[in-house]
Amino acid sequence: MPNLSGKVAVVTGGNSGIGYATAERFKKDGATVIITGRSQDRVQEAAGKLGVTGLVADVTSVAAIGALADQIRQQFAGVDILFINAGVFEPAPVGSISEEMFDRQMGINFKGALFTLEKFIPILNQGASVINLSSINAHTGMSNTAVYAASKAAMNSYTRTAATELSGRGIRVNAINPGPINTPIFGKTGMPEEQLNGFAGAMQEAVPMKRFGKPEEVANVAAFLASDEASYVTGSEYTVDGGAILNALVG
Numbered sequence: 001m002p003n004l005s006g007k008v009a010v011v012t013g014g015n016s017g018i019g020y021a022t023a024e025r026f027k028k029d030g031a032t033v034i035i036t037g038r039s040q041d042r043v044q045e046a047a048g049k050l051g052v053t054g055l056v057a058d059v060t061s062v063a064a065i066g067a068l069a070d071q072i073r074q075q076f077a078g079v080d081i082l083f084i085n086a087g088v089f090e091p092a093p094v095g096s097i098s099e100e101m102f103d104r105q106m107g108i109n110f111k112g113a114l115f116t117l118e119k120f121i122p123i124l125n126q127g128a129s130v131i132n133l134s135s136i137n138a139h140t141g142m143s144n145t146a147v148y149a150a151s152k153a154a155m156n157s158y159t160r161t162a163a164t165e166l167s168g169r170g171i172r173v174n175a176i177n178p179g180p181i182n183t184p185i186f187g188k189t190g191m192p193e194e195q196l197n198g199f200a201g202a203m204q205e206a207v208p209m210k211r212f213g214k215p216e217e218v219a220n221v222a223a224f225l226a227s228d229e230a231s232y233v234t235g236s237e238y239t240v241d242g243g244a245i246l247n248a249l250v251g
Contacts, residue, residue: 002224008032126169
C-alpha cells in the first residue's frame with residue numbers, strides 16, 4: 001500500500017465521485033487532505049464525512065483559484081500532492097455545439113485545470129506529485145464528445161509540457177484517463193433519463209469487462225502516482241477503463 005504519511009494532499013472537486021474516493025484513499029494512506037468544490041454545503045458535508053478539511057473555490061475563476069492557493073499556503077505551508085479532478089461533461093453532436101457549452105467545458109476542464117496548477121506551483125514542495133484527471137475520450141473520437149474530448153486532450157498535452165518544465169524541482173506531473181466510471185457526472189448532463197440509460201448501456205457494452213468502473217479503482221491509481229513508489233514516473237497517462245479504449249481503437 002502506498003505510504004502518504006506526512007504529505008499534504010489537495011483534491012479539487014473532492015466532494016463526490018472520483019474526487020471523493022481519492023480523498024478517502026489519500027487519507028487512508030496517511031495524508032493530510034484538503035478537498036475543494038464550488039458548493040459550500042456539499043463541500044462541508046463531504047469534508048465532515050471524510051474527516052478532512054473542506055474549502056470552497058470556483059475553478060471557473062482564476063482569482064478564486066489564486067485565493068485558494070493563498071489560503072492553503074497560510075494554513076498548511078506547502079502541498080505535496082495536487083489532484084486536479086474538477087470537471088464537467090456535456091454531450092452534443094458536431095453541428096449543434098453552442099458557444100456557451102464550449103466555454104463551460106473548456107473553462108472548467110482545461111482552463112480551470114491549467115490555472116489550478118499555475119496558481120499552486122509556488123506552494124508545491126520539492127518532489128511534489130501533480131495528477132490531472134483526464135479521460136480516454138481524449139483519444140477515442142467517441143460521438144457527442146467533441147468539446148469534452150478536446151478539453152481533455154488539451155489537458156494531456158499541458159501535462160506533458162508541465163512535466164518537462166517542472167522536473168528541475170523534482171515535481172512529477174501525470175494524467176489518469178478513466179473510461180466509463182460510475183459517478184454522478186453523467187447525471188449532470190441534462191439528458192432525459194431514457195436517453196441517459198441508453199447512453200450508459202451502450203458504453204457498458206463497449207467495455208470488454210462489461211461493467212462500469214468504480215471511483216475507488218481510479219483512486220487506487222492516483223494513490224500510486226501520489227506516492228514515492230512512482231518516483232520515476234512523470235509525463236505519463238494511465239488508462240483505467242476496463243479495456244474500453246481497445247474497442248474504440250479497433251472500431
